[in-house]
Amino acid sequence: MVNTPLAGLRVMDLTRFVAGSQATATLAALGAEVIKIEVPPDGDPYRVQGTERLGDQSVLFMSLNSGKRSVALDIRSPLASDAIERLLHSSDFLVENARPGSLAHHRLDWESVHARHPSLVYGSISGYGDVGPDASRGGFDLTLQAESGVMSVTGSAGSGPVKVGAPVLDVGAGLSCALGLLAAHIERLGTGRGRHVCSSLLEFALAGLGTLAASYFVSGEVPGLLGTHSPTFAPYGGFRTSDGWIVLAGAGSEDLWVRCCRVLGVEDLLSDPRFVDNAARVHNRDELTERFEQALTGRTSAEWMHALEAEGVPAAQVRDVAQVFDGPQPDALGSVQELTHPQAGPYRVVGSPIRIDAEALPYPRPAPSLGADTREVLTGLGLSDRDVAHLVEAGVAIAP
Numbered sequence: 001m002v003n004t005p006l007a008g009l010r011v012m013d014l015t016r017f018v019a020g021s022q023a024t025a026t027l028a029a030l031g032a033e034v035i036k037i038e039v040p041p042d043g044d045p046y047r048v049q050g051t052e053r054l055g056d057q058s059v060l061f062m063s064l065n066s067g068k069r070s071v072a073l074d075i076r077s078p079l080a081s082d083a084i085e086r087l088l089h090s091s092d093f094l095v096e097n098a099r100p101g102s103l104a105h106h107r108l109d110w111e112s113v114h115a116r117h118p119s120l121v122y123g124s125i126s127g128y129g130d131v132g133p134d135a136s137r138g139g140f141d142l143t144l145q146a147e148s149g150v151m152s153v154t155g156s157a158g159s160g161p162v163k164v165g166a167p168v169l170d171v172g173a174g175l176s177c178a179l180g181l182l183a184a185h186i187e188r189l190g191t192g193r194g195r196h197v198c199s200s201l202l203e204f205a206l207a208g209l210g211t212l213a214a215s216y217f218v219s220g221e222v223p224g225l226l227g228t229h230s231p232t233f234a235p236y237g238g239f240r241t242s243d244g245w246i247v248l249a250g251a252g253s254e255d256l257w258v259r260c261c262r263v264l265g266v267e268d269l270l271s272d273p274r275f276v277d278n279a280a281r282v283h284n285r286d287e288l289t290e291r292f293e294q295a296l297t298g299r300t301s302a303e304w305m306h307a308l309e310a311e312g313v314p315a316a317q318v319r320d321v322a323q324v325f326d327g328p329q330p331d332a333l334g335s336v337q338e339l340t341h342p343q344a345g346p347y348r349v350v351g352s353p354i355r356i357d358a359e360a361l362p363y364p365r366p367a368p369s370l371g372a373d374t375r376e377v378l379t380g381l382g383l384s385d386r387d388v389a390h391l392v393e394a395g396v397a398i399a400p
Helices: 017-029 059-065 078-090 102-106 110-116 141-147 168-191 201-208 210-219 254-264 267-271 278-283 285-296 301-310 321-326 328-333 374-380 385-393
Strands: 010-014 033-038 069-073 093-096 121-126 196-200 236-240 245-249 315-317 336-341 345-350
Touching (some): 010 017, 017 059, 017 121, 017 168, 069 374, 093 168, 110 121, 121 168, 141 168, 201 210, 245 301, 254 267, 254 285, 254 301, 301 315
Parallel strands (some): 093 121, 121 196
Antiparallel strands (some): 245 315, 336 345
16 A cells, blocks of 8 residues: 555645546545535536446546545535635645636635635636636636647648647646645645645646747747647658558657668668758658658558567557557556445546556545535534534535
C-alpha cells in the first residue's frame, strides 16, 4: 500500500464537470479526504450524463469522482450556513470551478472565505481565467480548443480543424490547479496563510502552444493545420502502412535521417537536393511524405516497427483504445484500478497519472452515491443527528 503523502488533509470540493473533478481526484489519490459538496436534489450534473451506465449509475460520473465522499448539502440555503462554516474551518483546501463571481452570492468566493478562514488554500478553475474581458464567460474543452488556437493547428487540409479526441485542456487545467494547490500548501506550512490558486483551460492551452508561439513571435508566420506532422522537423509525423498508421521521428539528427531512408529503401532521397537538410525537408514535406508512404504501404505496421526498432529509428504504431489497455504497459504501471460501487458493482477506472516510489496511487474508495457521507461528515463536524434530520426534512440535505 502506498504511503499517501496528503493523508490527514481535507478538501472541500465544490467542483463539477471534468477539469475540477480531475483536480480533486488527483488530491484524493494522493491521500487527501475529498468532501464533494452536491446540491440536492440531483447533485453533480454528470450523475445523469454520459452514454454508459452501470445499473442506474453514470460511468462518466464514476470515472471522475472515484476516491471522494459525497455530502448532499444546498450551499445556497441559509439553513446550511453553520454546516458550511464548520466544514470550511476543518478543511485545508477549497476547490471550485464555478463561473467567476458566482460564488460571491453565497460568501464562498475567495475574498469572503479568506477573510473568515485565512489559512485555507483556495483553488479556482475557469475557462478563460479569472481576470480580463473573457473572465465571466463559461468555457468547455471544445470551445477552448477552438478559441485558444489548438484547433487551428490540429487536423489536415482534408479534414479541416478538428478537436483533440481526449479532453486534454480539461485534464491539463485540473492537474495545473492541483500542482498550484500543493505549492501553496507548502508555503502555508511556514506562513500559516492560504493563497488563491487559479488555473484555466485557456492558460493550459497557451502553454501547450509554447513552441509554436515562439516561432510565430519571431517569424510572424501563422501556423496552419499540421496534421500529424511537425512544423519544424521532417520526417516527423504520421504515415500510412498497408494496415494502419505509424509515426516516425526520423528528424532528430542527420544520422537518424540516413538510417530512416535506408530502412524504408529510399536511399535515393539522400542525394536529392530537395531533402538536403531538415529545413529543406520541412519546405518539401508533401513530396517527402508521398515518397515515404509509397514505401510504407508495402508492409504492415508490425513489420515496419520491427525493422525500424532494429535500426534505432524512433517510431510507434498508432493504437486504438482497446489495443492500449489490452497491452502490457498500462498493467505494469498499475494505470487501471478496479473498484466496487455499492449499487453498480465492480467497475474499472484509469487512476492518477502520478506514481510514488514506483507504486500507483489507488483511489481509497469508489465513487460515492449522492449524499452517502452527509450524515457521517456533518456529525463529525459537531452537528447532532437531530440537526442533520432537520436539514433533511427542510430539503437542504440528503442523508440516506
